[in-house]
Amino acid sequence: MADPIDVAGLLDAVGSRLRALRTRRDFTLTELSERTGISVSTLSRLESGDRRASLDLLLPIATVFDVSLDALVGAETSGDPRVHGTPITRHGRTWVALSRHGEGATAFKVTLPAVPAKYRVEQRVHSGYDWFFVVSGRVRLALGDDEHIIEAGEAVEFDTLVPHGTSSAGPGPAEIIHLMSRAGERVHLRDV
Template sequence: MTPTRTTAPAGRRSSAAASGARTSAKSGKDDGSDRSPKTTKRASADNALAERDADAAEQTMLLVGARIRAMRLRQRLTLRDVAERTGVSVSMLSMLERGVSTASVGTLVAVASALGVHMYDLFAHKDGADPSPVTRLDEQTVVSLGEGTTRRVAHNDAAAGLELAINEYDLGGASGPTATHHDGREFGLLISGELTIELDGQRHVLQPGDVIAYSSDRPHRIANTGSERAVAVWVNLDES
């Protein structure tokens, strides 16, 4: 005798299926079953690229830290000497030299100035046999570090003591966690967005087209306080 199989009424089956669908949707969990091989492959490639970039950034900071330490020792400066010249703590400087801390752009600018160079000089560059008056975009040094700031050094003239950069600040981005100071003068022209420059504890809000100029030995910090990414042209000039 053939066993009798009990079948639920169609209405009940539909109700159960709908309940299961609602439960699945409510859980919001993605088991990956709807991902195509192409999507998975692209995600893997993106992860590999991110890991490679992270490794490259780590290696860069190790080299920069070693270069800073070598410059400091050649000038017979202690970490406390550099701290007094910049406003950057001794512990942060120590971690920077050991390559275990991702410093902000503002910190690197201040430390470089304390050592008598520009931030550009802390990074490796290709030697040009025949210097051209034109610096191509792909030849410019781009530094993207902590605090949501990217600095592209468009031109560096060691003889004139001038560094021309394009600074970009993410929402909430800043030159550093605290104000720093160093030798020289700075000139900034805001291209887009909004920037607040904290200068000697006083706040100056810039709108597109506004320019600010000040002596770099005054404690200063630059922050994006607007509602969009901010872009500015910045010039650092040695007074010597």
């Protein structure tokens, strides 16, 4: 017979786990409050252990951070190795997490929509490195003053301190596997 679950112990550890996750993801309490609808005061008390975690607090936090409730409370995993990424659409692109959020890079499948041939690729700069592999279609990579057409089956890696941006090179959408650091994830997936 398995040992009983120490529910009180798991709930007592939520605050420090939540604070670590929030700071690792580079969120302020105010940003997390805006995304979850939970007051800054309640989040602060939850992190300090002055407020007991409850399902109505943990669900919106887990959704924002795209982690399971098990990960927030430190429960043992079920042993299921599958990643159940929820599609996120930003600026017409669809992102699906292919890895669990860990300390290093995160993998995403990204669908780049078809765009007009004269489309100007918006470039951004952030710390870190990006890597992507073109699964299907063709990708236009603007890297500083240069543009490259990356074909299906090709991969690229670059320093993200160089201004960069991507779009489908047409005529249809393109699909890529994208590995990026936390800084890259923040820039590409959050409204900065």
